[in-house]
Each structure stands twice: as C-alpha cells, then as structure tokens.
Amino acid sequence: MHRSLKTDFPDFLETSSYKRRFLLLINDKKGGLLIIPLTISIFILSQFLKPKFLQIIPLPFDSAKTIIDQRITNLAAIFSITLVVIGWLITNLTVKESLSYRLLFKSTYLYPIFYFIITLISCLILSSLLRNVNSIGLGDIVIAGTYLIIIALAAITFLFVRLIEVVGKSFFFDNLEKEVLFEVRTNSLKIIAEKVSGKKYSEVFEELGYIRGIPFTADLKKHSGIALISGKKDKSSSGVKPNNEPVSILMLQKDSYKISDINLSRISATLKEIKIESDNYYLPLSMNSKLNPGFSPIYFNQLSQISEESKVKIKKSYKLRYNTKDDFQPDNKTFQDYLNEQFLSSVKDGKTANIERTLAIYEKIYELENRINTEK
C-alpha cells in the first residue's frame, strides 16, 4: 500500500535527491554525529589506501612532525574565534525565541560543522601523539588533515555568511513559513494515508461481493473470522476462534496493535482462490487502525472450507506493529503552534502587517487541505 501511495501523491512524499536527504539527516543534533565516523574514516583511509591525491606533494617525516603541531594550533585558534563570534551574533538575534535558535542551527548547519571541527582537532592531536610510532605514515595524515582544515575554513565561512542572513528579522519569518508548510505537509501525509488506504481496502472487498460490517449476533454461530492477534498471545494456536464463541471486538486491552501496511493484491488473490459463496463480511480498516487482540477483519460463511494455507496467507497480508509509546503522541506541530501564538500576540498588539502575513500562510494551509479533500 505504501507503494501505491507513492505513485498517487508524489509531491506530498519525500522524493528529494540523495544529497538533500543526506543534508537533512546530518542537520540535526543526533544526525550530526554521523560526521564523526566519516571524518575519522578519511584519516584511516589515508593510511591504508594511500590515495594518489595525497602523494602529489612529498612531505618528509621531519617536516611533517613540526607542521602537525602548527596546524593544530592554527585550527584551534580559528575555531575559538569562530565560537566567540557566533556567540556574539546569537546574542544580537532580533527574534529571541527558542524556535528561532532552532531555525538558526538548522539553516547554518551549525551542528555538523561543529562536530566536524571537533573531530578534526582530536584526530590531529591523536596523530601528533603517535608521531613516533614508525608504522604510521605521518606525511599522509598531515596532508589529509590540511585538506580537511581547508574544508573546515570553507565551512566556517559558510557559517558566517549564513549567520549574518539569519540575524535579520525577515529571514526568520520566511523560514517560519517554509517550516510550517513542511510540517503541515508531513502531518497531512498521515491523514492521506489513512483516507486512501481505507478506501482502497474497502474497494477490494466490495469487488468480491463482501458485506461491510459485522454479522448479526444470530449469525455469529454460522460465521467465524480469522483473528489477526490471538487473545492470549499464544503463538502456537492458529488464531482461529472456535465456531460457537462470539468474538468481541470492542474488548479493550492494554496491548493493542496497529496496522502498518496491508498487502492488498495478496488479499484479493487469496480471496479469489477461496471461492466461498456469498454472505461473507468484512470490517473497514485503514493504515494506523488500532487493533485489539481477537480482532478479525473478515468473517467467513464457512470457515472450515478454507485451507490452513490460505488462512496463513490472509494473516500474513496484514503487517502489524505493536503500539509503541510514540504512537500515542500527537503530531509534530511545534512550528504551527508557534505561528498561531505569534498570530494571536500580533492581534493583541494590533500589528496589521504581521496579521496579513500570517493570514496568507493560513490561506496556503487551507488550500493544501482542500487538495487533500478533493483528491480521491
């Protein structure tokens, strides 16, 4: 089902290039840590692979010995000055909100650059410590380190240029709009997934002439379903309820599951194979539907006629996930909430320009919602 969503709603899903995805990944407090092994691996590669571009400049061992210390001092000096200037610029930020700091870190790539330089310094210090170990080609390390220092200088320049842009007020609002729309799009993806998947799931069963809903209690004796999760968490049982036992669906239990994906083509193929006459029931489901143990999505007229194999096939078509803590958390709405707050406070202060600006963003969001409503 994920695949069909991707073809139907390309612009709501992330279809960006690998480069952009990589930048998004590392531009984060935790994702930035990825830089550390990358930097270390460059040093290690310089040792073992001996790439050609490091061999262009010959560097005797003696001069490498002295150069490495100088490089460390240079880099440390540049880095400390950078930190001071960044601190000074941040204190002069026009819009002082916790969110604006977050935006600032994001748009300047502060985390990855910071991690990069720290790793570089510590690697160089380590190699200067190991300079007397004979097996290490110190020349290669120094040259690789020098190249990386030049990259670090470029990164610091980028940081400064970005930072000066960010300090202004208009930047903050422009980015806020971008972030809010991005957030809304991500949240709406979830809604679209539920809506579309529910519709497609029902379509499959309507096609085969299944009746929507649960059979009446009188019919329960005749009908029986395939439980996706057996009530007692007993994996050995086949999960099929005995014929005369009514299945309770509204049973609320702590351990509930959630549908993460449904293999529609497999379900429809299996059901076509089964060929039980009419009078079968199905329950509407969609992605992220919460399920309780003992829940059965389909009720068959004569369950005994279905082979064990098809039962397993049907059960395997539903990919379930245990309800983790994250699932109970609401959507990520940090920027949107901030925008609403800002809007109310500018209404309070009577700042008409800000109000108009926010209303324009709101209109875009409404437009987005309209697209969700109209598309299928």
Place this chain on the structure above:
Amino acid sequence: MEGKYETITKEITSTIIRSFYIAIDNRDLNVFYSLNSFLYRRLSDNYNQDNIGGYVDFSAVFVYYYEYSLKKLNLSITYRDIYEACADRSTRGLKEKLNSYSKWGRGEITNVHEQNKINKYSKIILNRFSEIIYTSLRYKDISHLSFTLNQLHQVPNAYDHNLSNLRFEILISKRKQLTAEELQDLHEKEELYEINSYVNNVVRILYKVTLFWSIFLYQTDAINFDDLSQILEILESYKGYIQHDFLEDVMILRDEQLGGDYSWHHWDFVSTPKSQTV
C-alpha cells in the same frame, strides 16, 4: 477506522475565532476589518471548493463576534465603536454572501443542479440570519433587529422577472387540459420554481417567526410592552412577507419537523439575560 479523519486546519480555525474575540477586547477596528476580510475570502473559497464543513464553521463566526461584541457593549459603553462595526459587518456580510449567489433576473433561470448547490449554502447563511435575529431578540438589541430585518429584506429575488414569468406559466398551464407530455413538462417547471424560490420562502418564514416569537416572549414576560410595540412597528414595514401565504407558512411551521432546519432549536429562551443596560 474509515470515515473519521482529522483535519490539518482545525487549530487554525479556532485560532482565528479567538483572534476575533481579542480584536473586540482591544477595540481594534483595523485588525477586525482585516480579519473580517479574511473571513469573506474563506467563505467564497469554501463555496468554490464545495467544502460545506468549512463553510458552516466560518459562517458561524459572524454570529459569534456579533454576540460577543454585544455582550461587551452591555458591560461598558466604551465598546460602542467596535460593537457597531461588528453588528454592521456581521449582517451585511451574510447578506452579501447570499446576494452573490442570486442572479437578480439577469440571464436564464439557474438549472436545478446548480440551484441545489446554491440552496445548500443559502440554507446555512439563512440559519445564521435566524441566529442573529434570535441573538438580538434575546439581548433586546432592537435597533440591530431592525437593521437585520432590513438586510434580510434585500435578500429574496422576488424582483426576478424570469421567476415570476415561470410562476405565471405554471398557473396558466394548470388550468388547461394537459397531455401526458405537457404534464411532465409542468412537473419539471414546478420543481424548477420550487427550488429557485427556496430563499424567498425561507425569508418569508423568518419574518413570520420573528413576529410570533416576539408575541410569545411578551406573553411570557420576557420582553415588555414597549419592546413589543417597537418590534411590531418595525415589522409593520414588512407586512408583505407576513401576509403572503400566511396560512401555508403557518402550516409549515406547525407541521414540519423544523428542529435543526433554521437553527430553531436555539430559539428556546423564555427570559432575557439579567445584565441588561441597553
């Protein structure tokens, strides 16, 4: 489960409603006007996109801010400016929305399908009209009641000559002996007339209800004789709406299950709130 989805704009709508209240609290006319124009835009967008849920939500805002500003005015006379703006814009906005759908006799009569859509949205707006009338009766805001009835008077397209031609055609052909084909044609015409005169019928009923309800309120001592005579004086000018099809409309009011139809499930008070200064 299928059928119930979250919307991504739920919080924004409530933020906008709150912002109206804040603007009224601050007596900030500029902010109020820019918010109000946003409201207009939302309504027309929702109409164009055929999003009835959004239309219901936003059209209610007119009534909300009218009532809120009226309450504020009852607390302090300093809210007079913002109250006047709110009262004026709420009723006028509703009227403008309704009028933008009718053709006023320009061009052909709208076909059944299109008119059905218009009626669907007109009904919501007429409900809001009824809520405004109710609110102004409840708080004894008789000057605004007079204004609202006047705006309501501008809503029906009774001057649409195409529509009255259609009516005469129907009346004339009813007197003739008709073949099966002509009978079919007559039924179609009747349906077209019925659907196109929907707004006119409801407006008429709204006037009648205002009359009956104010008399009822006088009987239950919710309003005094002076108020009643003022209301009657206002309604005197709209005699036409009350006399026209009097019995038919009374039958409609008596017989039909109108509970949710014209927001009349709101019309349930028998005494006005105590904090009255107006």
